[in-house]
Amino acid sequence: MKYLYLNIILFIAFGWFVLVYSIGRDQFSKDKEHLSYQKDEEDGIRTIASNLNVPLEIAWGPDNQIWIAEHAGVISKMDPQTGNKQVLLKLTDVWQSRTAGLLGMALHSDMKKFPYVFLCYTIQKDKKYLIRLVRYKSDKDTLNDPKVLMEIPAANGHNGSRIAVQGGLLYWATGDALSLTDSQNPKTPNGKILRMNIDGSAASDNPMKGNPVWAWGFRNIQGMVFSKSGQLYTSEHGDATDDEINLIGKAKNYGWPTVQGFAESVEETTFKGLHNTIDPIKAWTPTIAPAGLDYYSYDKIPALKNSLLLVTLKGKSFRALKLDNEGKKVLSEQVYFENKFGRIRDLCVSPAGDVYLATSNRDWNPVSGFPTPADDRIIKISKLDPENPQNMLSSIPPGSKSALLYQQYCASCHKDNGMGVKGTFPSLLTSLVVVNNPKEFIRKILTGSNGPATINGVTYDTPMPSFAFLKNEDLIDITTYVRSLGSNHAAPIKPELIKEVRTALNK
Template sequence: MKYLFFALLPVFLLSLLMPPPGVFDNRILTGIPFKILEEHSFNRDSTTKIGATVIASGLDVPWEIAWGPDNKIWITEQKGVVSRIDPVSGQRNIILQIKDVWFLRTAGLLGMALHPDMKNHPYVFLNYTFLRDEKPYSRLVRYTWRPDTLTNPKVLMEIAANNGHSGSRLAFSEGKLFWATGDAASTTFAQDFKSPNGKILRLNIDGSIPSDNPVNGSPVWAMGFRNIQGMVFSANNKLYTSEHGDATDDEVNLIEKTKNYGWPGIQGYADNTKEVELSKMTSFAAPLKAWTPTIGPAGIDYYRRGNITQWNNSLLLVSLKGKNLRALKLDAAGNEIIGEEVFLDSQFGRLRDICISPTGDVYISTSNRDWNRTMGDPLPEDDRIIKISPASKTSTALRGVKASTNVSNATGYQQYCASCHGGDGTGLKGVFPPLKASALVKSGELPLIKKIFQGSAGAVVIGGARYEGQMPSFAFLKNKEIEEIANYVRKLQPDKYEAIDPRSVDIVRAEISVK
C-alpha cells in the first residue's frame, strides 16, 4: 500500500461524472571540446562510436526543441521566447517573444509543434501558461509562420493550470493535433472525463473536435495522467509518452485511445492489492516501463533508422533527475521495451528535450537554469543544445554505463527529497518549505518520521510563510530507508542532532497502521 488516502479514494471518485458508457471508463481514481562516447550497443557487431558537441549555449531553459522543415532547430524557452538555431553555425534567430507568459517553477512557455505540411499549412502550435484574475491557465495557440516571424495568433483552447503539473507536449498524427495536458496538481482532474486536464486531447488544427474522436463532442483521447513530459509518434503511428510519477513510478506509456492510465490511484504496474482491485474497474493500461527510484523523465523521441545504427527502432528519452540519455530498444511491433542503456550520465546536467534530424543526428537540450537547480548548476555556458552524431576516427572513446535501478548512487534523500526541497535543503519559496533550521526537526524525531510516512495533501504555513506544494507519502519505503532519510534531514540543521532511534520508525509505522 503506497498511500493511506487511496483506501478511501475509490468511493469518492466513483461519484465523478462518467463518460458515455462503453467508451471511456473512469471508475477508478479520479563551444565545448568534442567528446566521444563508445556505448554498449544493442547489437555489438554494429556499434557506432558517437560524439557529443555543444552547438548552442547561453539559452534560458529550452523546453521544446524540434527539427524544422528548414533544417533549423526550433526551440521554446520557458520565459516566452521562440527561436530557430542553425545546427551548423549555431546562429540563433528569435522569431517570437510572448509578453503574457506566466513563468514560475514549471509554468511558462512549454510545448511546441510544427505542422508536418508547413508548405500548405504554415502553422506553429504553442502552449503556455498565463494569469487571468490572478489565476493560472494553460493556453493552446496557433501561429502562422511568415519569413522570420510568427504572426496571427489564434487561441484554440484554454484550461486550468498551476505552477506545476501543466504538461505539456504537442504532436501531430494524420493531420490531427495531440495535446498532453497535466493534472494541474489536482487529485480529481485526471479521472474526471469532463475535465481536459490529465488527458491526451485530440483536435483539428482549427481547435475544433474531430468527428471521429472516441466520444462525440469531446477532445479526450486517453486519460489518467499526472504530468506528461514527452510525447512522440513512431514510424508505424504508435504514440508513446514519458511521465513524471509522484514519489515512485516514473513511466513510459504506449497510448491507446479510450484507455485509462490510472493516475492517481494506480501508479506504475498496479502491483499491490488496492491497485489490482482498481485496475479491474476500468480499461487500465499498464506502462511499458516504470522507474523507482524515479529518474525525472522528460522529452522523448523515436529513432527509426539513422547513422547511429544501434539506436534503430528505439525510444530516446532524456531525464532531469537522472541527468542522462536513455535508449529504450523496442521489439519489432513496438509493443514492448526489450533493452535499456544509459548515455551521457551526469555529463551535461539536467536534460529537458530531444529531437532527431532526418539523417539520424540527435540533439538534446539542457535544463540547468530551471527552478530545480542542483549544486554546481548552472554553468556559465548553460543552457546548451548538444549534438550527438558519429565520431571521427581520430577521437578518443569513452565507455558508458548499463542501465541501473540506482540514481547516480544517490542517498535516499537525493533520490526522493532533493527534487523538491533541494540538494542542500533550502526548498523553493512559496512551493516547498526549507528543511534547514526546520521547526519540524526541532520538535523531535517522531513528528519528522510521521511526516515522511504520511506526507501532506495541501498548503502549509511555516513560520508565517505559505507553501503550496504537496508532499507524497513515503510509507512504501523500508524502515531502514526512512531512518536514513530522517537522519540526513537532521544533518542539514545548524544544530547537532544524534541519530534517531530505529525503534521510532517501528513505532510510527505501527501507529499509522501501514504494513
C-alpha cells in the same frame, strides 16, 4: 654612453621576445582550441548553442533549422551548421512561475500546405490561471495571425504539456493541474491526451462525440512522440514513485491517481479490474523525472535504432529504450551521460540521424554544479559508443546507503545540502521539526502534504508526496541522514519510533 646603447639593444631584444612569444602562445592556444573542437567531433559530441534561457522544447523544422521554445515565451530558430539564431516571436502574456510558462511547441507535419506552429503556455486571466493552446502562422521570419484553440485550467505545477501533429490531427498532452479528480473525469480536459482538428474542434472519430478527449488517467506528461509506424508514446512524472512510459490507445485509462506504475497493490488491482486500466511499458522507482521523448529509426547511430530516446531532469541523463519489433515492449535500457550535462529537458532528431539535447539548468530547480557559464545549451550527438564507460551509468553510485537513499528520494527537491529552494521547497537545516520533533518528522514523511504549510514563518504551497512505501530500514537511514546534515546534530532515529508512528497512523 655605451651602457645606454646596450640597454636600448637589450630593451628592443626583450620586446621582440615578448612579441614572438605572444604570437606563438596565441597560435598554440588557437591550435589547442582547434584540437579540442576536433576531438569533440571525433567523440561525436559538440555544443552548438549556449546561453539559452531554459529551452522547454526543440524541434527539427522542414527548413533544416532547429526551432526553439524558451520558457519565458521566446520562439526562435537556429541554423545548426553556423549557430546563427533568429527570434520569430516574443509572447507578452505568458504567466511564468516555477514550471508554469511556455510549455510546448509543435510544427505541422506539412508546413508547405499548412504553415502552422502550435504553442501552449500558461496565462493569468480574470485572476485565474489557464493554459492556452494557440495556433500561429509561419510567414517568412515571423509568426503571426494567432488563433486561440482552447484554454483549460492551470496551476503552479502539473501543467504538462506536449503537442504533436500526426495524420493532420493535433494531439495535446495536458497535466492534472494538481487536481486529484480531473484525470479520471472524461468530461474535463486535464490529465488527458486531447485529439482535435487543427482548428481546435474535436476529431470526428474520438471516443466521445464532440469531446477532444482521446485517453485519460495521467498525472503530468512531459514527453510525447509518434513512432515511424504511428504508435503514440508518452513519458510521465510519477509522484514519489513510478515515473512512466506509456503506449497510448484510443479510449484507454492509464490509472492516475489510483494506479501508479504497474497495478500491484490490492487497491490498484481492484481499480484496474473495474476500469480496465493500462499498465506502462516502463516504470522507474526511484523516480528520474522523465522529460522529452523521441523515436529513433536511423542507421547513423546503430545503438539507438528502434529505440525511444528519453532525457531526464532528476536523472540528469540521456536514455535509449530499445523496443521490440511490435513497439509494445521495452527490451532494454541504456543510460548515457549521467551528470555530464545536468538537467536535460528536451531533444530532437535530424533527418541525418543526429540527436540534439537541450539542457534545463537555468530553470527553477537547479542541481549541484549547474548552471555552468555556457548554460543552457543545445548539444549535438552524432556518435555513441555503448562500450565507453564514460558514457554509461555507474551501476553503483558512490556514497553510503543513507546518502544514496537521500539522493534518490529527497535531493531533487531539498537539494544535496538540504537547503531546499527558497519559497518552493523548505530547508531541512532550519526546520525545528526535523531536529526537535522526530515523531512529527516521520509522520510528515509517511503521510505527505497536499495543502500549504508554514515553516519558520514561510508558506510553501508545493505538495509533498507520501513515502509510506519505503521500508522501515530505509526510513531509518533517510531520517537519520537528514538529522545529521549540515548544522543538524540530532540523534539517530530508532526502529521503535518508526514502528510507533506507523502503528498510530494505521489505527
